[in-house]
Amino acid sequence: MTTAFELWSHLGSVAAGLMFAWALFKQYFPPQLRAYIEGYAHKAIGHAYPYIQITFPEISGERLERCEAYSAIQNYLSASASARATRLKAESVKDSKSLVLSMDENEEVVDEFEGVKVWWSSSVAVSRISMFSLQPPPEDRRLYRLTFHRSHRELITGSYIKYVLVKGKAVAAENRQRKLFTNNPSSNWYYYKASKWSHVAFEHPATFDTLAMEPNKKSEIMNDLLKFRRGKEYYERIGKAWKRGYLLYGPPGTGKSTMIAAMANFLNYDVYDLELTTVKDNTELRKLLIETSAKSIIVIEDIDCSLDLTGQRKTKKRKKDDDEEKADAVKRMAKGGEESKDSKVTLSGLLNFIDGLWSACGGERIIVFTTNFVERLDPALIRRGRMDKHIEMSYCCFESFKVLAWNYLGVESHPLFATVRRLLAETKMTPADVAENLMPKSDDENEEACLEGLIEALQKAKEDARKKSEEEEEEKAAAAGEAEATAARAMTWEEGQLKLSGMKENAMH
Numbered sequence: 457m458t459t460a461f462e463l464w465s466h467l468g469s470v471a472a473g474l475m476f477a478w479a480l481f482k483q484y485f486p487p488q489l490r491a492y493i494e495g496y497a498h499k500a501i502g503h504a505y506p507y508i509q510i511t512f513p514e515i516s517g518e519r520l521e522r523c524e525a526y527s528a529i530q531n532y533l534s535a536s537a538s539a540r541a542t543r544l545k546a547e548s549v550k551d552s553k554s555l556v557l558s559m560d561e562n563e564e565v566v567d568e569f570e571g572v573k574v575w576w577s578s579s580v581a582v583s584r585i586s587m588f589s590l591q592p593p594p595e596d597r598r599l600y601r602l603t604f605h606r607s608h609r610e611l612i613t614g615s616y617i618k619y620v621l622v623k624g625k626a627v628a629a630e631n632r633q634r635k636l637f638t639n640n641p642s643s644n645w646y647y648y649k650a651s652k653w654s655h656v657a658f659e660h661p662a663t664f665d666t667l668a669m670e671p672n673k674k675s676e677i678m679n680d681l682l683k684f685r686r687g688k689e690y691y692e693r694i695g696k697a698w699k700r701g702y703l704l705y706g707p708p709g710t711g712k713s714t715m716i717a718a719m720a721n722f723l724n725y726d727v728y729d730l731e732l733t734t735v736k737d738n739t740e741l742r743k744l745l746i747e748t749s750a751k752s753i754i755v756i757e758d759i760d761c762s763l764d765l766t767g768q769r770k771t772k773k774r775k776k777d778d779d780e781e782k783a784d785a786v787k788r789m790a791k792g793g794e795e796s797k798d799s800k801v802t803l804s805g806l807l808n809f810i811d812g813l814w815s816a817c818g819g820e821r822i823i824v825f826t827t828n829f830v831e832r833l834d835p836a837l838i839r840r841g842r843m844d845k846h847i848e849m850s851y852c853c854f855e856s857f858k859v860l861a862w863n864y865l866g867v868e869s870h871p872l873f874a875t876v877r878r879l880l881a882e883t884k885m886t887p888a889d890v891a892e893n894l895m896p897k898s899d900d901e902n903e904e905a906c907l908e909g910l911i912e913a914l915q916k917a918k919e920d921a922r923k924k925s926e927e928e929e930e931e932k933a934a935a936a937g938e939a940e941a942t943a944a945r946a947m948t949w950e951e952g953q954l955k956l957s958g959m960k961e962n963a964m965h
């Protein structure tokens with residue numbers, strides 16, 4: 457009986473023999489003949505070997521760009537198959553907020569699709585370095601290899617690969633670090649390498665859970681957003697660009713900006729905060745629009761202050777009034793300076809931005825306007841179809857207060873809630889003010905003290921409102937009295953005139 461050792465030595469000699477034969481083959485056979493023989497050998501193996509392999513290289517194309525399919529597969533495997541691999545590699549991938557775990561080189565995992573088994577392996581093709589080359593050595597090329605039985609060729613090439621790419625992209629979208637963009641003034645476009653937007657990581661923590669709002673209204677907005685996100689086919693079918701406009705209006709501190717952050721976090725979209733006052737004209741506005749990406753929210757805050765109905769823009773933060781500005785311009789011109797060009801974004805430019813032909817490029821975009829004074833806006837700007845959904849952000853109601861009490865104090869109910877409820881029905885206070893009053897002022901201030909502080913603030917607000925309305929009444933009464941007195945004086949004067957003319961007539965007779 458052959459021992460294990462003898463078997464090993466036989467195998468060793470066979471391997472050595474094969475290697476020797478391979479070396480001879482490579483050395484003594486002319487390349488053309490060798491390629492011919494190799495081709496035949498592969499064919500012969502292909503007939504006997506029942507598996508098919510597809511490779512997905514990391515870098516491809518003439519421009520040596522990272523292959524999209526490779527990244528999608530990496531994300532797919534990191535989410536599913538990597539749970540089964542024993543050797544993993546952690547990489548920080550561009551635009552991803554967390555490390556991507558993928559299987560290490562020469563590792564293999566099994567995946568299953570509709571009951572069919574496939575094998576994924578990863579490997580590295582090491583580049584050959586020429587000793588005499590002055591070029592830096594090329595980087596090693598990584599690739600994923602998919603192996604499956606050839607009887608499943610149609611299923612795998614037709615459905616499975618598509619499934620993997622879609623899933624992988626979804627994982628990447630979920631993992632990606634979202635961005636908050638702001639537009640660069642056009643004078644700087646050259647310096648920012650023609651990039652019209654600069655960005656930072658979007659890290660606002662607001663969510664719909666923490667947003668204080670009437671629950672029905674909140675869930676209506678969330679459903680609307682979900683319907684929009686899933687609506688690609690629907691929008692295609694009805695022949696409408698895949699975008700939706702929201703108008704958020706209400707007094708300062710009612711949560712308009714917070715709502716935008718909650719929307720972005722809910723949909724996993726980027727945010728483009730468009731500062732309209734730095735956009736020179738309609739053409740620039742269009743260029744900015746073209747450079748926004750899909751899956752984004754384009755925001756124009758305080759729209760009533762950014763654009764006046766005649767098309768001339770004004771800014772809320774502007775300190776000088778129009779006359780002062782004109783005087784400044786005259787001075788600048790007198791000094792020989794050039795008159796600064798007025799920005800020329802017009803109402804029609806903005807309307808085109810929202811729903812002109814260009815607005816359809818890219819798709820999946822939400823446009824949000826905010827304003828404190830909805831009545832000042834041109835009806836054309838906010839008509840349905842442009843601003844599809846009008847959302848009023850209002851003063852704090854009891855339901856909103858409960859959300860804030862949970863956020864700030866972690867309490868769901870308390871005996872003092874009844875008083876807060878009564879006072880909120882009697883007086884107006886913004887969620888921002890309620891939140892400020894609920895915030896503990898020191899470490900040892902407990903929830904009861906915070907609620908008492910809020911009650912005190914509500915009582916004060918109620919008292920202030922009462923005094924204010926009394927003063928207004930008095931002012932009104934005083935104004936009415938003044939008007940009556942003036943009328944009476946006018947009457948007396950008229951009567952005097954009549955008397956005078958009567959006397960004159962008498963004298964003449």
Ligand SMILES: Nc1ncnc2c1ncn2[C@@H]1O[C@H](COP(=O)(O)OP(=O)(O)OP(=O)(O)O)[C@@H](O)[C@H]1O
Pocket residue numbers: 666667668669706707708709710711712713714715827828849887888889891
């Ligand atoms: N509805 C709300 N839910 C939760 N927090 C809120 C809400 N409204 C206001 N706040 C709190 O008040 C602060 C100010 O709110 P926010 O900036 O969203 O108000 P706004 O309506 O955008 O005001 P403005 O009109 O002045 O821009 C936020 O940081 C947030 O903490």
Ligand SMILES: [Mg+2]
Pocket residue numbers: 712713714757826
């Ligand atoms: Mg705001």
